[in-house]
Amino acid sequence: MKKTLKFAFAGIAVMSLVVGACGGSDDAATDEGAVTEETTAPAECTTPTPVKLQLQWFTQAQFAGYYAAQDQGFYADQCLEVTIMEGAVDITPQNVLADGQADFAISWVSKALASREGGANIVNIAQIFQRSGTLQVSFKDSNIATSADFKGKKIGNWGYGNEFEIFAALTKAGLDPAKDVTLVQQQFDMAGLLSGDIDAAEAMTYNEYAQVLEAINPATGALYTADDFNVVSYEAEGVGMLQDAIWADGSRLEDPAYVETATKFVAASIQGWAFCRDDIQACRDIVVAKGSKLGASHQLWQMNEVNQLIWPATGGAGMIDAAAWDRTSSLSQTAKNLEGGTVLTKAPDAGAYTNDIVTAALAMLDVMGVDTKGSAYMSEVVELAEGGN
Numbered sequence: 001m002k003k004t005l006k007f008a009f010a011g012i013a014v015m016s017l018v019v020g021a022c023g024g025s026d027d028a029a030t031d032e033g034a035v036t037e038e039t040t041a042p043a044e045c046t047t048p049t050p051v052k053l054q055l056q057w058f059t060q061a062q063f064a065g066y067y068a069a070q071d072q073g074f075y076a077d078q079c080l081e082v083t084i085m086e087g088a089v090d091i092t093p094q095n096v097l098a099d100g101q102a103d104f105a106i107s108w109v110s111k112a113l114a115s116r117e118g119g120a121n122i123v124n125i126a127q128i129f130q131r132s133g134t135l136q137v138s139f140k141d142s143n144i145a146t147s148a149d150f151k152g153k154k155i156g157n158w159g160y161g162n163e164f165e166i167f168a169a170l171t172k173a174g175l176d177p178a179k180d181v182t183l184v185q186q187q188f189d190m191a192g193l194l195s196g197d198i199d200a201a202e203a204m205t206y207n208e209y210a211q212v213l214e215a216i217n218p219a220t221g222a223l224y225t226a227d228d229f230n231v232v233s234y235e236a237e238g239v240g241m242l243q244d245a246i247w248a249d250g251s252r253l254e255d256p257a258y259v260e261t262a263t264k265f266v267a268a269s270i271q272g273w274a275f276c277r278d279d280i281q282a283c284r285d286i287v288v289a290k291g292s293k294l295g296a297s298h299q300l301w302q303m304n305e306v307n308q309l310i311w312p313a314t315g316g317a318g319m320i321d322a323a324a325w326d327r328t329s330s331l332s333q334t335a336k337n338l339e340g341g342t343v344l345t346k347a348p349d350a351g352a353y354t355n356d357i358v359t360a361a362l363a364m365l366d367v368m369g370v371d372t373k374g375s376a377y378m379s380e381v382v383e384l385a386e387g388g389n
Contacts, residue, residue, distance in 0.1 A: 045079035049261050054085045054093040054102035059292045061276075061302035062206060062244070063106065064283040065128070069272030071286045078264035089160070089188075094122050094247055103249070104265060109242040109325070110332045111161040114343050116352060121250035124353035126266045126318035126361070127325075128273065129309045132240030134165050135209055136232040137193060138200040144230050147237050148173040153199040156186030162202065164343055168239035168335035169232075178338045190215070200232070206305035210298055214388045223386060239335075241328040243309070246318070250351065259357065267361035270317045271370050277307050277377060298388025304380050311374035318358040325353065 055063050066084055069075050075082040085102065087093055093105035094112040098120035109124065116122055136155065138144040144153060147169035157163040163183075170177050177183060184198045190211045193201035203209040209231070217224045234240045246266060252258040276283035280303040287299050294302070310317060332343040365372050 045076075048076065048079050048081035049264075051075070051080050051082045051104065051261065051265055052085060052102045053082055053265075054087065054091070054096045054105040056087040056091070056093045056106050056108070056244075058086050058088065059287060059290050060207070060294055061284065061287045061292075061299050061306055062204075064276045064287050064303055064306065065273030066106075066269055067272070067286050067290050068275045068283050069268045071290075072272065072275060074268040074271045074275075075265070078268045080261070080264055080268065082265070094120055097247055097249055098122055100249070104262070105247045106244050107247055108161065109245055109328050110164045110343050112245070112247055113329070113332060113348050113352060114161070116348065117344055117346070122247045123250040123253060123351060124245045124320060125248045125262055125357040126246040126269070127242060127320040127353075127358075128246060128269075128318055129242065129244040129306075130313060130321070130324070131309045132165065132233075132235040132243055133205040133305065133309050134162075134234045134240070134243075135203045135205060136166070136169075136200045136234075137190070137203045137209055137212060138230050138232075139193070140228060140230055142199045142230070144200050144232065146173075147232055147234075147239075148175070150200065151175055151180045154182045154184050154197070156184050156192050156198040156201040158186055158188060158202055161343075163337075164332065164335060165234040165239055165241055166202065167337050168241070168331045169234060169237055171335045172237070172239055177336065178340075183338065205233075205308070206302040210301045210305075210384060210388065214298065214384050214386055216386065223384070239331055241331055242324055245320075248357070253354075262357050263360045263364070266318060266358055267364045270358075270361060270372060271365060271368075273310055273317060274365075274370050274372065274374070276303060277311050277374055280304055280307065280380060295385070295388035297383065297385040301382045301384055301388075304382045307377070308379050311377035313373050316358070316362040316372045317374070318361065320353050320355050320358070 053066060070082055070084060094107045094115045096102045097105035112122055143149060150170060155166065157166050167177060170181065175181060186192050186198065186202055190201050190208050192198040194212065194215055212224055212229065215224055217228065246269065248262050280300060283303050284296060284300045288296055292299055315321065329348055333347065335342060362372050
């Protein structure tokens with residue numbers, strides 16, 4: 001279900017957003033050089049609109065598109081002055097947004113919908129990650145090839161809402177999380193798996209999975225390889241939930257100025273992601289320069305893997321696919337936790353997402369010649385170094 005916005009600047013105003021953006025060309029005229037009634041000279045960016053973006057974790061390539069948009073001047077071209085605020089364990093980005101401390105926030109859909117059901121007036125305006133990147137990683141000798149093999153095993157998870165796909169997988173496999181498995185609180189690393197304290201560790205394709213491949217195998221003295229592990233992909237298991245999305249303040253979406261800012265912000269952000277699709281080394285360098293505590297080879301791996309969650313984007317980057325949305329919503333209502341409860345008690349209401357803003361943003365980018373679908377995208381091969389350095 002979705003919310004349809006009444007754009008104050010709809011129709012040909014999409015074009016005015018393009019020519020009116022900060023740094024726009026002065027050539028918006030006819031061949032004879034006269035400005036017609038249908039086109040107006042681009043406005044100069046005299047006072048950029050301040051925008052605060054709340055991330056859901058620390059600086060890393062998971063958010064490279066936003067840092068690239070800032071670094072490459074894409075936000076400035078839209079007359080936006082964007083402040084990117086790091087996340088942390090104790091920061092819930094959608095709540096920061098709902099409390100008015102940010103203009104936009106990045107959050108996983110199931111987590112944000114739980115906050116919305118709890119009263120947070122937030123709306124998904126661009127679904128950047130089209131696929132789930134969550135894995136459960138185990139050593140080959142644990143014989144965990146599917147989620148059904150979790151039975152009788154010690155299964156690590158981070159908590160904080162990151163465990164929802166694990167519960168969905170257990171529910172689909174007919175396993176009771178309170179009886180059939182031992183759920184273990186896991187640190188945000190792979191130490192528990194490498195030490196043998198847990199049988200299968202939660203990991204993201206772009207982060208923790210790389211950590212085990214950056215570790216030394218004591219039996220060989222060389223780095224572990226993918227052949228040493230089994231990987232259960234929740235996307236492949238059919239229980240992947242939508243993850244990183246741009247959320248807006250629902251109470252402000254009646255304000256045409258906020259909608260215009262949101263459209264410009266989404267457009268510049270997608271332009272940043274397209275830049276990172278086409279140059280992973282440059283975006284690795286941008287993220288490292290922004291202060292990431294993770295090493296260069298790790299960040300290059302992360303950039304390459306994150307791209308695979310975004311591209312190709314059949315309907316255009318950021319478009320919210322109804323089927324994927326409905327799957328996430330349904331799983332959030334049916335996946336049972338330790339107490340037998342679920343993430344959501346009912347289906348999200350019609351205002352939980354809108355494709356109107358991202359549709360306008362994609363139209364702007366099309367005029368600019370930005371490839372927003374990445375139909376020819378192919379991932380690269382990244383060689384990891386010990387410790388991700």
